[in-house]
Amino acid sequence: MSHRPSSGLAAVSTALLAMSRQMEVRDVLKTIVASARELLDAEYAALGVPDDHGGFAQFVVDGVTDEQWKAIGPLPRQHGVLAAMLHKAEPERLADVREDPRFGGWPDAHPELSDFLGLPVRDGDETLGALFLANKRCPRPGGGCGFTAEDEELLGILAQHAAIALTNARLYERSRELTIAEERSRLAHELHDAVSQKLFSLRLTAQAAAALVDRDPARAKGELQQVAALAAEAADELRAAVVELRPAALDEDGLVHTLRTQVQVLDRAHTATVVFDSPGIRALPAAQEEAVLRVAQEALHNALRHADAARVAVTLVRNGQGARLTVTDDGRGFHPGTVRSAGRHLGLVSMRDRAAGVGGALTVTSAPGEGTTIEMEVPGG
Secondary structure (H helix, E strand, O other), rough: EEEEOOOHHHHHHHHHHHHHHOHHHHHHHHHHHHHHHHHHHEEEEEEEEEOOOOOOOEEEEEEEOOOHHHHHOOOOOHHHHHHHHHOOOOOOOEHHHHHHHOOOOOOOOOOOOOOEEEEEEOOOEEEEEEEEEEEEEOOOOOOOOOOOOOHHHHHHHHHHHHHHHHHHHHHHHHHHHHHHHHHHHHHHHHHHHHHHHHHHHHHHHHHHHHOOOOOOOOHHHHHHHHHHHHHHHHHHHHHHHHHHOOOOOHHHHHHHHHHHHHHHHHHHHHOOOOEEOOOOOOOHHHHHHHHHHHHHHHHHHHHHOOOOOOOEEEEEEEEEEEEEEEEEEEOOOOHHHHHHHHOOOOHHHHHHHHHHHHHOEEEEEEOOOOOOOOOOOOOOO
C-alpha cells in the first residue's frame, strides 16, 4: 500500500473533478499543483508555464509559504531538470535531484529537495508546462522511500487531464477577451456616432462663451445656457448607449427562458446539480429583468466557484406585481459580516447595488457549513 491519505480511483476522481470546476487559468494551475501534491503525498509541488524567452510566464507552487516564496526571489529559468521536462515527453523520476549532473543549485531560501518526480503537461505536440513533485512523505523515521512507478503512472494520468483543463481554461479566457473586445468596439462606435458631435458642439459653445464674458455678458450667459443643454443631451446619449449593453437574450427570449437556458448550461458544465424552477411570472420592465439576471449570474458564480456546492437551486416566482428570485446552495457557507470586513465581498455589494438600483431589495442568509441563500425582490412596472 502506498503512503497517501486517500489512494486509488476515488483520490484520482477527486483530483480530476477539482480541476474541472475551474475556469480561470491561474485557478486551474493552482488546482493542478495542489491535487498532484495531495494525490502523491509529496511535501512540494510546482508547475511552470514556459514563456518564449527561456523563462516561465507563470510558476505556481504548493507546500511553500508566501514568505518563503518571496525570499526565494525571481522565477527560475528553463535549465537543468526543468528544461529536460519541457523538451522531452518522458517523465523524470530521481532518487536525489541534487546528484543529477544537470542540477545547478537553487537560492539560499529554497527548500531542500531530494527525491523528485516530474513530467511535461502536453497537448498533442505542444508542451503547456512542467509539473513536478519533490520529497515523498514516508512513514519510516529515516524516510528515503522515494516516488514509485505507481506514482509516476498516477501523475501521468493527472497530467493528461491537466492539459485538457488548462486548454479549456485558456479557450474560456480567450473567448471572454474576444467578447469584451467586441463589446468595447461596438460601444466605442456607438459613443462616437451618438456623442462626439454633441461634445464637439459643446466645446465650441463653451469657447464662444469664454470669448464673450468680458465684452458681452448677456450673450455669454446665453451661450452658457446652451452649454448646459448640450451637456444634458450628451449625457442622455451616453445613458442610451449604456442601456444597449442589456443582454440580447433577454430581448429575444425573455427572463425566464434566458435563466433556464443558462442554468441548463451550468448544470452540464459543472459536477454540481443546478436546477431552475419558475411557475411563470409576468414580464418585468427591462431594467428589472436585467438586474434579476445579473444577480442570478453572480449568485450562481459564487455557489459554483467558491462554495463547493453539490446542489444549487434557482427559483423565480411572482411577488405581487413584481418578482422574487431565490438562489440556494448547500455549500460551505460563510459569515456575511466576516466576508465584508475582510474585503472579499463575493459580489454582494454589486448584487445589492443592482437590486437597489431598480427599487428592489436583496437579502443574504448564510452560515459556515449551512449553505447560502440569496433572495432578491423587485417591483413590477
